[in-house]
Amino acid sequence: MTTAPDRLLRRLEWKLGRRLDGRLQGSYRTVWHGGGLDFTDLRAYTPEDDVRHIDWNVTARVDEPFVRLYTEDREMTAWLVIDRSASMRFGGGVGKESVAAELAIGIGRLISQGGNRVGAILFDNGSHRVIPPRTGRDQILRIARELTSNVLKKSDKTTDIAAMLALAAATTAKRRSLVFVMSDFIGDPGWDRPLARLAHRHEVVVIRVVDPAELDLPDLGLILVEDAETGEQLLVDTSDPLLRARLTDQVGTREREIAEAMRRAAVDPHRITTDQDMLAGLVDMVRRSGRRRR
Numbered sequence: 001m002t003t004a005p006d007r008l009l010r011r012l013e014w015k016l017g018r019r020l021d022g023r024l025q026g027s028y029r030t031v032w033h034g035g036g037l038d039f040t041d042l043r044a045y046t047p048e049d050d051v052r053h054i055d056w057n058v059t060a061r062v063d064e065p066f067v068r069l070y071t072e073d074r075e076m077t078a079w080l081v082i083d084r085s086a087s088m089r090f091g092g093g094v095g096k097e098s099v100a101a102e103l104a105i106g107i108g109r110l111i112s113q114g115g116n117r118v119g120a121i122l123f124d125n126g127s128h129r130v131i132p133p134r135t136g137r138d139q140i141l142r143i144a145r146e147l148t149s150n151v152l153k154k155s156d157k158t159t160d161i162a163a164m165l166a167l168a169a170a171t172t173a174k175r176r177s178l179v180f181v182m183s184d185f186i187g188d189p190g191w192d193r194p195l196a197r198l199a200h201r202h203e204v205v206v207i208r209v210v211d212p213a214e215l216d217l218p219d220l221g222l223i224l225v226e227d228a229e230t231g232e233q234l235l236v237d238t239s240d241p242l243l244r245a246r247l248t249d250q251v252g253t254r255e256r257e258i259a260e261a262m263r264r265a266a267v268d269p270h271r272i273t274t275d276q277d278m279l280a281g282l283v284d285m286v287r288r289s290g291r292r293r294r
Helices: 004-020 056-062 096-112 137-149 161-171 192-201 241-264 278-293
Strands: 038-044 066-071 077-083 117-123 128-134 178-183 203-210 222-226 233-237 270-273
Touching: 004 096, 004 137, 056 066, 077 096, 077 128, 077 161, 096 117, 096 137, 096 178, 096 203, 096 278, 117 137, 117 161, 128 137, 128 161, 161 178, 161 192, 178 192, 192 203, 192 241, 270 278
Parallel strands: 077 117, 077 178, 178 203, 203 270
Antiparallel strands: 038 066, 117 128, 222 233
16 A cells, blocks of 8 residues: 555656656756766866866966866765744645645655655754665655654744754765755844855755745734744734734845845745745746756
8 A cells, every 4th residue: 555655756756757858857968967076178267167176286387277177977966955844834725844845855756767866854943854865766755754744843943044054064065966955944044154155065956935925914804823933922913004014014124134145145046935836836946947057
């Protein structure tokens, strides 16, 4: 008898296989790929080159900067860093946590089909879970089981996103990897520097998961709201125009702060909302990444 994680993985395999139509595979000339390690040639340095690839011995001999060229690594190690804090459990209908789980499983399966290794870091303030990278469908099924059945400890603190990114950096330090970070980025400030350090070492794809109600509070009259992070409860009148205006200002400030932090980290995030077609969002993310690489 098949389990719920297995059924979920089968469903995503079928849907993603039809919708993406090979956009992530094919002779390793892919949108996301590993960092090359095998030296092949030298050429003159250009301003667009990474200074870390300069061959200083050759540069000293010819008195002109030269960079080393490498073949593209045929094997990739990908990490799925998933925020599972209390704020990710918010959402009407399909919540943010469910969307992040399906995205992680779908991306992981697509990458593993090329023989690449996939690992996962599931983070909450109370605890975290690290699944070492391995190849094959069974590895993705293991990650799916953890995402759909394993409940991490709850915390009464706001999300320490900086700690999540620091954990990701420490876990992935041995090998240059492709790192997907999935979070709503609602938490303590100061995560831009750890994100920048992670992006300096690895190819980082940031996926910000958002629920529309976080951006525009629906008019539901008098309701009891609860802060998912701290558990604080408050009775509010959502039809009050002054309250709605104040919340709109606060949301605008938060969005600007997140955008500025992403800019400081030199990361261009992808945004997925809980009410949009997850597969369409993934296809758009692949296309955007392809355009940036070209």
